[in-house]
Amino acid sequence: MDLPPLEALPLTPGKAVAVLAILVIALLNVRAGRRPWYLARWEDAFGLVGLCLLLDGQYMGLVDAPRERMMGEVGRILYVHVPSAWLTMVAFTLTCLFAIGFLVTGWRSLDLLVESAAEVGVALGIVLQLTGMLFARPTWGVYWDWDPRLVSTAVMLLSFIGVLTLRSLLTDPDQRANLTSAGAILATTSMIVTYFSVRWWRSLHQMQSSPDTVASPMVLVLRINAFAMLFLFTWLLVRRWRLARALAARDEAPPLPSAEVPA
Amino acid sequence: MSPDQAAEVGSGVVTGGWTYVTAAYCVCWTVLVGYVASLWWRHPRGEA
Known part of the structure; x- marks a missing residue:
């Protein structure tokens, strides 16, 4: 891949925020000897980079990118x-892989990852x-049109919403984990139909977009936005997994003994 | 409508549409910020 020369990349708000954030983080680290709250966990670095890339990519998309022909x-x-389409597919693919992993191993962390990836x-x-x-x-x-691509995307989305709804209704942890994983694998079939729908039924929606199908000035902007979404997705996934873990720990904790009032 | 846009009418090129572009970018930020807020809001208090 030929990278564009550095001077060809304009100074955008994203880059300015990135440089400022790095300077502020370094300053806070030196002065306080500890990490700032927004870098409390390793995944927060992904969130920060994703945010900067998103600001950068969207600015380029709105201002620098040429008009479509x-x-x-x-x-x-x-x-x-x-990018949101790509990362939705990535999220649901991971959901399916985590679900298969849970059904094979029975590891509770994978069950929590199924829930997290599906929700993100x-x-x-x-x-x-x-x-x-x-x-x-x-x-x-x-x-809206009853186009195969649109309908299959809506069905895919509703399928995973259904899996999450089912999960929220079940109280038995083992039953909940097993049915969530089975449901997630079933819902993934709708994702496969969604992906191939534009090839199977040539209709209103164009074929999948990729760097090969767009003009070269658009490729860099598309890539920056895709990586922004990827970094943000990673951050959201890990944060959601931590939330699921905290909620599970709270639910499994023994009840506190009731306070006894002295006579 | 600008003279450039008027010249494009009938040529098959979509003219205008900034409202939809702005709305799409706003939707993206609204959903992302809303989801991050929901993660923070649902987290049990007193835990990291």
Whole structure:
């Protein structure tokens, strides 16, 4: 891959925030001898880098990237819509792998990761669905159409929402873990249908976007936004897993003895 | 509509649409910030 020369990359808010954040972190480390609260955990570094990349990538998407040849300015939605689609797929693929891992090993951490990856995937899927609708209105003339890609994406999203809803309704930990994993594997079939829908049924939605299908000036912007989403996804996944662990520990903790009032 | 945009009408190029672009970027930030806030809000108090 030919990297662009450094001077070709403009100074954007993302880079400015990144440089400032690094300076502030270094200063706080030196002065206080401990890490600041927003770097309390190793994954917070992923969140910080993801935030900077997102600011950078979205600024480039709105300002620096050229207009799309046929979609004009509306083509800039691509830099939000496509990375969210990629990371939604990554999240649900990981959900399936964690689910298989749990059913094979029975490790409780994997069960918590199934829940976490599915939930983060649903959040990114909501971004995907809503930005897709906003993309569709000016290009297709409608917010929604019963297009195979749109329908399969909605079914995929609803399937994983269903798995999470089912999980929240079950109280027995073993039953909850087993049914969540089984449901997640079942829901992943809808993701496979979603991915291949544009190949199986050629309809309104275009084929999958990749660096090979967009003009070279758009590739860098698309990559920065994709990496931003990847870093943010990693941060959200690990943070959500820590939350699931904390909630599980709270639920499994023995009840505190009731306070006795002296006579 | 600017003269450049007017020239594009009928050529198959989508003109305008900044409202949708802005809305899409806002949706992205709203969902992400909302989800991060929900993680913070759901965390048991008194734990890291």
